Amino acid sequence: MGFILALKMAIASIISNKGRTFLTMLGVIIGVAAVIAATGFAMGSTASITSSIEGLGANTLTVTLYNKGTNRDLSYDEFIEFTEENAEYIEAVSPTVTGNATIKYETESYDNSQIIGTNAAYEIVKDSHVQEGRYILDLDLEFRQKIAVIGTAVVNNLFDSKEEALGAYIKIDGTPFKVVGILDEKEGGQEGSSDDVILIPLTTAQRMFSSAKINNFTILVPDSDLVNETVVILETFLTDFYGTDDSYRVFNQAMVLDTLSEVTNSLALILGGIAVISLLVGGIGIMNIMLVSVTERTREIGIRKAIGAKRSSIMTQFIIEAVVVTGLGGLTGVLIGVLSIQLIISRFVPPIIDTTWVFVSFGFSLVIGLVFGIFPALKAANLNPIEALRSE
Amino acid sequence: MAALVEMKNLKKTYKMGETYVKALDGIDLTIEKDEFVSIIGPSGSGKSTLMNMIGCLDALDEGTYHLEGIDVSELSGNKLAMIRSTKIGFIFQGFNLLSKLTALENVEMPLIYQNYSHKNRKKKAIEALEKVGLGDRLHHKPTELSGGQQQRVAIARALVADPPIILADEPTGNLDSKSGKEIMDMLVDLHKQGNTIILITHDTYIANTARRKIVLKDGKITEDVEVS
Numbered sequence: 001m002g003f004i005l006a007l008k009m010a011i012a013s014i015i016s017n018k019g020r021t022f023l024t025m026l027g028v029i030i031g032v033a034a035v036i037a038a039t040g041f042a043m044g045s046t047a048s049i050t051s052s053i054e055g056l057g058a059n060t061l062t063v064t065l066y067n068k069g070t071n072r073d074l075s076y077d078e079f080i081e082f083t084e085e086n087a088e089y090i091e092a093v094s095p096t097v098t099g100n101a102t103i104k105y106e107t108e109s110y111d112n113s114q115i116i117g118t119n120a121a122y123e124i125v126k127d128s129h130v131q132e133g134r135y136i137l138d139l140d141l142e143f144r145q146k147i148a149v150i151g152t153a154v155v156n157n158l159f160d161s162k163e164e165a166l167g168a169y170i171k172i173d174g175t176p177f178k179v180v181g182i183l184d185e186k187e188g189g190q191e192g193s194s195d196d197v198i199l200i201p202l203t204t205a206q207r208m209f210s211s212a213k214i215n216n217f218t219i220l221v222p223d224s225d226l227v228n229e230t231v232v233i234l235e236t237f238l239t240d241f242y243g244t245d246d247s248y249r250v251f252n253q254a255m256v257l258d259t260l261s262e263v264t265n266s267l268a269l270i271l272g273g274i275a276v277i278s279l280l281v282g283g284i285g286i287m288n289i290m291l292v293s294v295t296e297r298t299r300e301i302g303i304r305k306a307i308g309a310k311r312s313s314i315m316t317q318f319i320i321e322a323v324v325v326t327g328l329g330g331l332t333g334v335l336i337g338v339l340s341i342q343l344i345i346s347r348f349v350p351p352i353i354d355t356t357w358v359f360v361s362f363g364f365s366l367v368i369g370l371v372f373g374i375f376p377a378l379k380a381a382n383l384n385p386i387e388a389l390r391s392e
Numbered sequence: 393m394a395a396l397v398e399m400k401n402l403k404k405t406y407k408m409g410e411t412y413v414k415a416l417d418g419i420d421l422t423i424e425k426d427e428f429v430s431i432i433g434p435s436g437s438g439k440s441t442l443m444n445m446i447g448c449l450d451a452l453d454e455g456t457y458h459l460e461g462i463d464v465s466e467l468s469g470n471k472l473a474m475i476r477s478t479k480i481g482f483i484f485q486g487f488n489l490l491s492k493l494t495a496l497e498n499v500e501m502p503l504i505y506q507n508y509s510h511k512n513r514k515k516k517a518i519e520a521l522e523k524v525g526l527g528d529r530l531h532h533k534p535t536e537l538s539g540g541q542q543q544r545v546a547i548a549r550a551l552v553a554d555p556p557i558i559l560a561d562e563p564t565g566n567l568d569s570k571s572g573k574e575i576m577d578m579l580v581d582l583h584k585q586g587n588t589i590i591l592i593t594h595d596t597y598i599a600n601t602a603r604r605k606i607v608l609k610d611g612k613i614t615e616d617v618e619v620s
Contacts, residue, residue, distance in 0.1 A: 005504060016492055303488045306449060307549070308477020308505040310470045385449050389488065 003320075006313075010321040014328075017293075024289040025329035027282025028365050032333025033340065035275040035361040036353070040341035042271060044349030046264045053256055059224050060125060062251040063217045063234060070242040073213060076119075076202060082237055083219070089230040091222040092121040095202055099209040101173040103198070105158040112191055113154050115172065115198045117205020125218045133166050133181030140201040148172070149181035152189035153196035172198070173208065227254060275361060282329070283368035290322050290376035294383075301380050302388025311381040318380050322373025323366055330365030334358055394461030396556060396588055397423040397446060402455035404441055404611075415441035417611035419455070423590065425556065428583040430591040430599040430619075433608035440561070442608065443592045447480050447559050448472045460556060477505045481550030485562035487542045489534040495521060495545045496530040502553045520548040524578065540571030547578060551587075558582065561592045576601050 014021045065074060076095055083090040097117035103110045116122075120138050123129055130149060140147055148170065159165040162182055169176045177200065187193035200208075221230045231250050238248045294301070301314060338358070341351045404416040415438045423429055433439045444450040445457060448464055457464045459479060467475065481502075482488075489498045499517040508516070521527055524544040534542050543563060550558050560579065564572030580601060583589050591602055599605050600619050607615035 012492065299488070300490055303490060304501070304505075305473065306447070306476060306482050306488075307502045308473055308553075310473040310505070312470070313505060386444055389484070 003316075006316050006320045007324065009317055010324045013293075013321055014324060020289065021325055024285055025325055025332065027285045028279060028326050028329030028368065029333040029336065031275060031278035031282050032330050032361045032365055033336040034278060035271065036334060036337025036357055037340045037345060038271045038274070039268065039354055039357045040337070040352055041345050041349060042264060042267050043352040043354055044341075044345060046260065047352060048349050049260060050257065053253055053260070059221045059227065060253060061219045061221060061227065061230060061234065063219065063238070064249045064251060065214060065216060066247050066249070067213060068247045070244055070247045072242055074238075074241060076214060078241075079214075079217060086230075086233055089221060089226055089233055090219055092125050092220040094118050094121040094125040094218045095214045096122075096216055096218070097202060097205045097209060097214055099205065101208070103154070103158065104171040105168060108158045110154070110157045112157075113151070113196050113198050115200060115205065117200050117202040117209075119202050121220075122199065122218075125220045128186075129184050130181040131184050132162055133179070135181055136199055136201050141203045144203045144207060145201055146175060146177045146204060147180045147201065148177040149183060149199040150179055151183045151195040151197040152185040153191050153193060154198055155182055156189050157191070172200070175208065224254075227252060275364070279361075279364055279368050282365075283326070283372040286322055286326055286369060287372040287375060290318065290373060291379065293321075294318065294376050294380040297380075298383060298388045298391040301383050302385050302391065305383070305385035306389060314381040314383075315377045318377035319370065319373040322376070323369035326365045326369030326372075327362075330362040333365065334362055337361075394458060395422045396425050396427075396460060397421065397590075398456075398458040399445070400456045402445065402457060403453050404438075404445065404450070405453055406441075414611050416445065416452075419445075419611075419613060421606070421613065423588070425588055426583075426586060428580075428589045428591075428603045429606060430593060430602035430604070431606045431608060432593055432596065432599040434594060437608045438611040439592050439594075439608045441611075443559060443561050443590075446557070446590060447482060448475050473505070477502050478553060479555050479557060481553065481555040481558040483543070483546050483550050483558065483560035483563045485565040487534070487539075487546045487566070489542055489545055489549075491534050494531045494533055495526060495537065495548075498534070498545055499549045499552050502549060506553060516552055517548070520552040521545070523551065524548045538571070539567050540574055543567060543571070543575050544578070547575070547582075551582070556588055558587050558589045559592075560589065562594070563591070564595075564598060565593075572598075 067073065079093065079095065083093045095118060099115050099117075100111065100113075101115055103113060118136065119141055120136055123135050133149070136147070136149055139145075150165065155162055155165045158170065159168065165179050165182060168179050170179060171177070183195070183197070183199070185195055187195050189195045219230070219234070221227050231252055234250050235245065238250075239245045242248065304314065338353055341353055345351055399419050399421040402416055402419040402421075403414070406413045406415050419442065431439050431442060441450070445452060448459070452465055459475065462475070464472070464475065490501070493501075496514070496517050499520055500513045503513040503516060518527070518530065521530060524547050526541060526544055526548065529537060529541060534545065537545065563579070564575050567575060576598065579589055579591065589602070591598070593599050603619055605615070605617050605619050606613055
């Protein structure tokens with residue numbers, strides 16, 4: 001019996017049992033759709049996290065100082081001196097001292113913003129520029145100027161317009177600061193986002209927060225090939241300085257990306273596992289309904305055998321039927337998965353449809369039909385024609 | 393030329409629960425080409441078993457069975473399926489049509505298993521249906537046909553592959569007397585056209601329509617006579 005004919009017979013039988021076939025397919029549909037949607041989501045979020053980490057700059061290193069297990073404090077000047085000695089590895093360095101304070105402008109008051117004391121290099125190291133006015137200058141540090149560069153969230157909360165903000169005096173914990181610049185908007189000017197920030201000169205901040213301690217340095221390495229060597233140089237210097245390697249940590253974007261890709265890989269593995277399980281469950285459903293179908297159609301099988309159907313013809317018929325059911329389920333699942341990526345997941349992360357996963361999950365649905373179709377098909381093929389003809 | 397059906401000392405025992413039932417107990421039977429034979433016997437006489445044997449649906453325990461000179465007892469399941477599709481045309485009491493298929497598709501079925509091309513299959517099936525007078529009912533489903541018409545579809549299905557034997561098991565058993573007579577007339581006609589027909593029945597009147605009558609009792613042939 002030809003393949004095409006067996007296919008036609010399978011489709012005819014599926015059509016005559018639409019409702020039941022659909023319910024049987026559900027397991028496979030849900031399994032395949034889940035795989036595609038979940039992998040799409042995982043890949044989309046990985047892509048967006050990767051791009052935002054890369055946005056921080058693959059060439060930047062962060063040194064976090066804990067000041068733990070030591071009584072030495074690394075001062076700004078000491079660190080700048082070190083970086084100048086290693087100019088071929090360190091292009092720029094920006095220290096940060098952070099704190100929170102209440103900000104007032106006339107009668108408006110606001111206290112969400114993060115106040116960062118830093119230097120002029122912050123601009124290139126963090127790739128954070130002003131849209132209006134000017135940046136913090138090294139001169140401002142020298143004279144402990146009371147000037148501030150503010151993010152758009154601060155502008156939105158305290159002022160009616162950027163024009164009003166520029167040149168205005170805001171009070172940070174009662175001390176008046178002149179607004180000299182407004183930063184580029186990065187995250188839509190939302191409160192609590194990276195736009196909700198006030199930059200002031202490092203030295204001013206150290207005095208205001210009555211602490212000379214620098215929380216961290218961000219370092220720009222001239223070439224990404226030098227990142228690993230720079231890490232070694234930094235660690236040697238800091239361990240020497242503190243006499244311990246507990247009191248600091250050098251943080252490397254490449255390391256973050258490595259960790260992220262490990263997370264992504266294990267996520268993919270978990271998803272794969274879930275997919276296999278759900279498709280197996282779907283396959284058991286298929287096997288179940290195919291067994292029911294064989295029982296229901298015992299007489300048909302008897303007639304076909306009496307009329308000259310070989311075992312292989314009956315087997316082919318039932319296996320193809322199972323594969324058509326799971327294949328249709330797989331196709332529907334692919335469709336639903338792709339649609340859910342385009343319509344729902346795309347609202348949260350960039351939509352990525354990986355054709356490998358589409359083919360793998362569809363192929364797997366066919367394999368499931370084949371594997372779980374074999375047992376019912378064998379049962380059908382091995383029916384005794386006389387007994388099968390006698391059944392009602 | 394070997395006889396169409398040649399059985400020698402054929403035996404078949406079934407296990408029914410704890411007891412063994414000798415369904416066929418030493419059958420010697422020869423049927424030549426172009427005969428019209430009826431096999432008659434009360435229920436439990438073994439006539440259904442004999443039909444299953446002749447139709448290659450069941451394996452024998454002892455003895456020999458040659459169909460057109462081929463030793464059937466030696467054949468595998470697939471070869472038997474091939475024999476069934478090419479040598480035997482079955483007509484059943486309960487018609488045994490597939491209810492989801494049209495008359496034409498039902499008649500085409502034996503040809504599908506013989507790998508006929510789509511075109512030839514259709515042509516032969518239409519011819520067979522026209523032969524039984526259902527040329528205008530090709531696309532009707534069995535449920536849309538009367539009992540007599542359904543049995544005619546079954547006859548067309550039995551004829552379509554031109555098998556040397558037509559094996560009819562109580563072909564009128566589920567029909568009213570008028571349709572039953574039509575079917576019997578059709579079988580008589582088919583015999584006149586040169587088909588070999590073996591008819592299994594418990595009805596003496598029907599049995600006497602045939603040219604040769606074989607009476608079966610307790611798995612043995614008790615009578616084998618020409619019908620005048």
